[in-house]
Amino acid sequence: MKVHIFTFLSFLALIFVSTLVTSSNANIVSNENDIQDKLIKCLTNHSLDSYPISSLIYAPQNTSFSIVLQSYVRNLRFNTSTTRKPLLIVTVTHVSHIQASILCAKENGIEMKVRSGGHDYEGLSYVSIVPFFVVDMFNFRSxxxxxxxxxxxxxxxxxxxxxxxxxxxxxxxxxxxxxxxxxxxxxxxxxxxxxxxxxxxxxxxxxxxxxxxxxxxxxxxxxxxxxxxxxxxxxxxxxxxxxxxxxxxxxxxxxxPKKVTVFRVSRTLDQNLTDIVDQYQHVAPNLDRDAFIRLTLGVTNSTKTGLLTNQATYRCLFLGDTQSLLSLVHENFPLLGLEKSDCLEMSWIESVLFYYDFAMETPLSTLLDRHPSSLTSLKRKSDYLKKPIPRYGLEGLWKLMVELQTPQLTFNPYGGQMAEIPADVTPFPHRAGNMFKLQYATNWNEEDNDRSKYYIDLTRKLHNYMTPFVSKNPREAFLNYRDIDLGINHQGIRSYIEGKKYGVKYFKDNFDRLVKIKTVVDPDNFFRNEQSIPTLPR
The missing domain is CATH 3.30.465.10 (Uridine Diphospho-n-acetylenolpyruvylglucosamine Reductase; domain 3)
Structure with a gap:
């Protein structure tokens, strides 16, 4: 009898909890619907008669909502059924629509995100952990x-x-x-x-x-x-x-110049790769400032064994002619083995297409296409290299990258003008003393959450391996390569402390000046996201 009573009570408890969860979910949906209705009414009421806003508001109930939302989602990790969706998207066409959006967001205590339509690696312009709406700027494109x-x-x-x-x-x-x-x-x-x-x-x-x-x-x-x-x-x-x-x-x-010179050449492990990359690290930041040679490390199948092997791809833009570039590279970077046949002269605008790996016959009008040729899920991280990676570090890197297979590591050389601009002229502090900006990049097509975690972990493993070789105290990072791993701001009483965790990595000594300016121009922290600049604690 006791067993039956216990079972019956457990059953009642389960029903009670289930009812609470269902009721709670229903209340959340109802509350968000109320906020949505208030926002729409507010936006409409504050719309100018000459610039009506009603046709520019998209709610989840609209048949076009998903199309509008997904049009500028560049990371498919944030385009899943479980990704939190905005309450509204306002596709503004006039500045009065932006003014109305700010006013109504403040009036209703709702977070407002602004999306410009770019790559936003962590989706902070269209994803949030709290209810929010999006002001979409894609119509502002003059x-x-x-x-x-x-x-x-x-x-x-x-x-x-x-x-x-x-x-x-x-x-x-x-x-x-x-x-x-x-x-x-x-x-x-x-x-x-x-x-x-x-x-x-x-x-x-x-x-x-x-x-x-x-x-x-x-x-x-x-x-x-x-x-x-x-x-x-x-x-x-x-x-x-x-x-x-x-x-x-x-x-x-x-x-x-009217004509610039470009090249794109690749070398594999069996082509003296360690020596070539070692020499590259020493010369790329010290070349004539008219030369920019980017290095991307990845893996490929060996033409000899068919097995995975390491590959380095060098892409160059040189503001001069072929002969001048050849002389520069042969003198400073001879191990690359650059030949005249590797080089192409073209206009600067043509070099934009070449550098991004478009086919040679691609028309210039392709630059007007606002949508990438393909979309994937992705993860990006960044680092700054202040001295060359030693040979033993490179050899360990080769082994790890063959093991991981998917992540790529790109070196962007500094020097030239980047070494001459003081660190406090703008908030961007990563100037003199840096040899390379590094980008870790992993792309994948599987949509499963477990697979996403797998590929993100691959990126983190590569990033962790590089710890001894990159900047320290802080380990610097690049704001435009947004990385949630560096910390999230929950916008509570610890906002400044949470903000400083990622802020000093992005901005170093410039962080506190940014906080002071933020406190003056936006004292109530209206403009906020998961990695925004916080205000000073009150």
Whole structure:
């Protein structure tokens, strides 16, 4: 009888708990629906008659919601059925829509994310651990080039391919020092301190920013003169999403020759790989600043044995002719064995396509395609190398990469202009003293969560192996290679402490200045995400 009573009571308890969970879930859904309704009503009420907003609001109940959401999800890890979805997406077309969104977010106490349509490795512009809605900037994509004063106004929702294409349409001797991937969004790239293969000649993307238009937490439209130099300093490498909504940037164009020279060559382990990479580490940061040679390490099948072996791929952009490049490489980097047949001369805009591995016959209009040719799940991490990896470290690296198979490791050389700009000129502190910026990259196609964990762990293993060889105290990281492994801010009473954990890795000694500016321009921490700049503790 006691057994039966115990079983019956357990059954009742199970029903009770199940009812509580079901009731709790129902309350959450009901509460979120209420917030959603209030947001829509608020947005509509604060919409200007000349710029109505109602047709630009997408809720999960809309048939087009998934299409709009997924259009700019570049990491399929965050495009699953279990990924938390925004309450709304507002595809703004006018600044008044952004002002209304800020006002309504504050009025309803709801988190507002701003998405520019770029690569956002951790999805922080469209994923959150709390209820939120998205202001989508993809309609803000104008690029207005002025060759006479060598500047251009670039909207935050433009992609780099659109920027490059519009510059080339006006001039064959001007460029912009930004990323090598055409589908990267200008919004996050510029304000995060972006870089590319013109870095050694002209510095970072954010180093060539001369003005900006933003909307602050009070809905005011500001430019450099009205926002002040502190805020302008902060958004040139400190990430705009912590401070305001970026509308557009005024960028400074740079000069390039009518013809540049490029090459892409690969070497495997049985081609003296250790000696070649060792020599590369010593010379790449010290070459003439007109030369940028990127190295990507991975694995491939050996043509001799068919087994996996290590491979190094070298990609070069040189602001000069073939003969000058050959002389430079033969004198400084002879082990590469570069030949004239490896080199190609072309316009700078053609080199953009070449560097990203497009086929030679690819039309320039491809740069206007806002969507990558393929999408995968991915994980990225970063490091800074201050001295060459010793030979024993390289030999251990070869063994580990064959074991792991999937991750790649890319070396981006410093030197040149990057060694001359002081660390506090912008929030981006990783300047003199660095030889290379490193990127760890793993892509996969399986959608299962267990497989995602497997590939993320592979990336972490490669990153862990490099610990003895990279920067220390702090182990530095690059903001535009967002990495949640560095810490998450839950925006509670420990916000400053949590923020400092990842903040000093991204910004080093510039972190505290960013916090002070944030506290002044956004004292209530309205502009926030899982790795935003915190305010000073009260």
């Amino acid at each position: 690029v207005d080039v002025n060759i006479e004063d060598e500047t251009a106004w670039v909207d935050a929702g433009a992609i780099l391919g659109e920027v490059y294409y519009n510059i080339a349409n006006k001039s064959d001797t001007h460029a912009y020092p930004a990323g090598v991937c055409p589908t990267v969004g200008a919004g996050g790239h510029i304000t995060g301190g972006g870089y590319g293969n013109l870095m050694r000649k002209y510095g970072l993307t954010s180093d060539n920013l001369v003005d900006a238009k933003v909307v602050d937490v009070n809905g005011r439209i500001l430019d450099r003169a009205t926002m002040g130099e502190d805020l302008f300093w902060a958004i040139r490498g400190g990430g705009g999403s912590s401070f305001c909504v970026i509308l557009s940037y005024k960028i400074k164009l740079v000069k390039v």
